[in-house]
């Protein structure tokens with residue numbers, strides 16, 4: 001068990017979170033293997049953002065433990081990056097893109113120390129990685145939604161973490177930015193990092209991610225897409241009425257069938 | 272008048288005191304405005320009144336430090352009540368704010384009336400805290416204000432990066448390990464200090480404007496937080512000094528309203544004429560764009 005939790009970036013045991021008396025997450029048992037792109041999927045109000053915030057110690061928990069690389073969040077903070085929902089901040093704040101990205105280095109800087117040349121250069125490199133170098137000095141309110149999202153991603157890159165949590169990084173971005181973000185996520189995976197994203201689009205999920213967490217207050221299912229992304233599980237997550245979700249899954253299952261016939265590989269069937 | 276500033280004892284105290292107030296409330300007001308807590312300053316200022324009265328009733332002293340401690344404790348109590356009520360009840364923040372503000376202020380007025388009716392010969396002058404009377408500033412007051420102000424500004428300078436992060440994205444700050452709650456309490460305490468510095472000059476009723484006005488005006492001229500803080504300090508000091516000097520020229524004018532009027536001139540000027548965000552220029556730009564469209 002302890003072996004598992006050390007090389008597993010995230011191990012959640014028996015986690016329960018409530019706002020006032022209303023439980024929002026109930027008895028979550030989850031462990032996420034390293035080097036994966038993980039999608040957290042579930043309906044509105046399922047507790048997806050809350051799950052991330054609970055793991056990062058941003059909301060109090062009622063019960064349960066969270067271990068990150070075998071330690072508490074306090075101990076592992078420097079290894080963890082966070083991209084909050086873009087709508088969670090006021091973009092009319094008097095600052096520019098580069099300055100926001102530099103905020104990613106504040107954790108490593110610690111108290112009182114001001115960012116200097118090294119932090120500036122790191123932030124510029126991170127902006128380059130998301131294709132935003134030309135906008136470094138742009139006031140943040142004068143960025144489009146997609147550009148703001150990229151600035152947030154660059155800020156997380158500046159944290160230079162091993163494990164990233166991103167809350168809906170694809171919301172409100174155009175196709176070009178969406179590709180750029182996907183490439184960035186794959187690049188992170190290639191460098192051995194684990195990325196956990198809240199995601200809403202069932203269409204693109206199997207293409208972008210390789211591990212799935214289905215959540216609706218309780219944990220419905222978690223595992224590789226091949227075995228977890230099933231109509232049965234989606235029905236349990238969204239309730240029986242979610243016709244559209246089921247259609248996505250049928251396509252996915254047909255595709256998978258076609259692929260496995262072509263490749264003539266025998267995969268264990270998930271259901 | 273300029274020469275008198277350096278020679279006349281009263282004028283020098285008034286100018287120094289109001290400049291100090293302008294600088295400190297300008298800088299701290301920026302954070303309050305950016306965190307959308309402008310009204311918090313209002314509640315804190317109004318809450319200071321009962322604090323002053325209780326401090327006077329308990330000690331019988333009108334020494335500035337005694338009254339300031341009373342004001343600070345009351346402000347702190349009001350903030351704690353406010354934040355707890357917002358967290359623990361379903362009331363919205365602005366309702367809680369309104370309740371706390373009027374309760375404390377009402378209590379303060381009752382105490383003030385009680386004091387002025389009592390036999391205490393020392394009582395004259397507490398009501399100057401309502402609208403401010405800069406002419407009553409003595410060197411000792413200015414020294415106390417200077418110490419408090421310097422301490423507040425030193426904290427802001429030391430924790431500039433932390434406060435900026437807190438104001439922009441408190442949750443991210445917390446995820447980096449900065450105690451967002453603690454920083455927030457600290458920032459509020461500094462605002463209490465600004466309020467305390469402004470008690471004698473502006474008074475409790477109009478103090479909130481002294482926090483919000485310079486910040487709003489400064490935001491119009493710049494997109495950088497550092498520049499905004501400096502501009503707000505300059506605007507605050509300019510309106511403080513000009514207002515206080517005007518009011519001192521006639522002892523019947525309370526200082527607070529005059530300071531706020533000169534501050535209003537700066538705010539209006541900034542809202543209309545600041546280059547990028549000013550209403551005048553953006554209207555002209557829109558007209559031109561429309562005209563260009565028609566030509567094409």
Ligand SMILES: Nc1ncnc2c1ncn2[C@@H]1O[C@H](COP(=O)(O)OP(=O)(O)OP(=O)(O)O)[C@@H](O)[C@H]1O
Nearest residue numbers: 019020024042043044045046047048049050051198
């Ligand atoms: N600060 C809060 N106070 C009280 N209740 C909250 C708070 N934040 C969230 N909730 C409630 O907790 C539940 C889960 O919220 P959460 O934001 O985690 O959902 P989500 O899965 O991220 O939803 P969405 O897809 O809409 O982003 C919701 O019912 C929400 O109303």
Ligand SMILES: [Mg+2]
Nearest residue numbers: 048049050167
């Ligand atoms: Mg959410």
